[in-house]
Amino acid sequence: MSTQIRFSLNEGLHLKDPQDSKLGRNIIQHSILLIDEFGFESFTFKKLAERIGSTEASIYRYFENKHLLLIFLVNWYWEWVSYLIKINTMNVSDARVKLKTIIHSFVFASKENPGIEYVNESKLHNIVISEGVKAYLTKDVDEENSKGFFSSYKNLANTVSNVISEINPQFKYPYALATNLFEMSNNHIYFAKHLPRLTDISVNGNNVDEVETMLNYFAEKLLF
Amino acid sequence: MSTQIRFSLNEGLHLKDPQDSKLGRNIIQHSILLIDEFGFESFTFKKLAERIGSTEASIYRYFENKHLLLIFLVNWYWEWVSYLIKINTMNVSDARVKLKTIIHSFVFASKENPGIEYVNESKLHNIVISEGVKAYLTKDVDEENSKGFFSSYKNLANTVSNVISEINPQFKYPYALATNLFEMSNNHIYFAKHLPRLTDISVNGNNVDEVETMLNYFAEKLLF
DNA sequence: TTTATATAATAGTATTACTATCATTTTAAA
């Protein structure tokens, strides 16, 4: 028994908290591996059930459908990033340094020492990059938003926008810049890997140094 | 017979060019309306066939599947935006003014006098906003990219990045800024409508003035 | 030890995403 980090995610995302049981943790662990491997569209509860030696019916007792599972995973990821940002900026007082630390934290989130044995943070990061926006780009967005399904991301955006406003109280777009830093990070890692003509940076292996440099440059130019 | 604009899109996107026949144009017209109405996930060829009084089999003679139809529509949109940018910047020599004109062109693309009677540009814009990224966020991206399925967007990004480099030849991220302006425009229109806590701007009705102002501010701060 | 709870095993349904075949209509060429 190791001391496990536990995130409290919105109750409505699951019928039963998967963090509480072996099967639940198996679902999380292997859904990350399978979505990363096959992509979200080709991922099915049937494949997942086969992989973990369980049944579709059992998985449906945890998640209503694969879309809610995706939202769950994405929320989990943003909670993890929020957690990293919190501990990394804890002793930082200068707002400019704080923003740099924030950028570093989320660009390199998957390299931080993993705290949860059943979550492969690096593959979860890949999922957030390739599938993350599908969590909210649906016809159900308003209904799901009203249930608080995107609050992890919104809270994080709020945290970062506060730091931005601390750096430059006159800056008119603290929320837009905050979310744009996240979206840009994800987009350009994806572009560098798959559509390189849409970006200027390159990602060799999993070296995302150039992303960090670019985001810092954008943030500084806009704020300092 | 009116003089119709015609875009030459990648041949691999369709089995038969839908711009050439009444049924084909019906497919384009009503797929835009249905995807806008139901969202891409709930949109099916069966529903489309019913709507236009045709059959699934007939639609499959034009498009292999709904994913390729989506890519087709998105490409069509970017060709349309490229076309607008071209005519709007034709007589503009100052690069700074050119970029402003470009931003205005794509933020207000759906308000420009529509040239093609079977395409509802405003609803197509909504589709690009809500579903556009799903065109490339799939496991087939590399294969589809190698077939040139994303070239309309890449060409546009290239055009804009050239203007950016003309304004500031020292700027290191012309492609990233170009694509980011497009992505930001789409994202923040969506956020303003569905996840307002993720942005600072608001969109009342279809008034996207604040988006234009924000993009101009970002571009100027980064380049001038 | 009993009882509640979780999971597994199995089966079944409606819908989706196609493919195949053949009949009929439209168009275009001879």
Next chain:
DNA sequence: TTTAAAATGATAGTAATACTATTATATAAA
């Protein structure tokens, strides 16, 4: 104008998906 070719429609069928329902069995809590 006839004829042939091409496009479309009508119909049927299949494998996979996204579930729901039922019953049996294993496990854990009282």
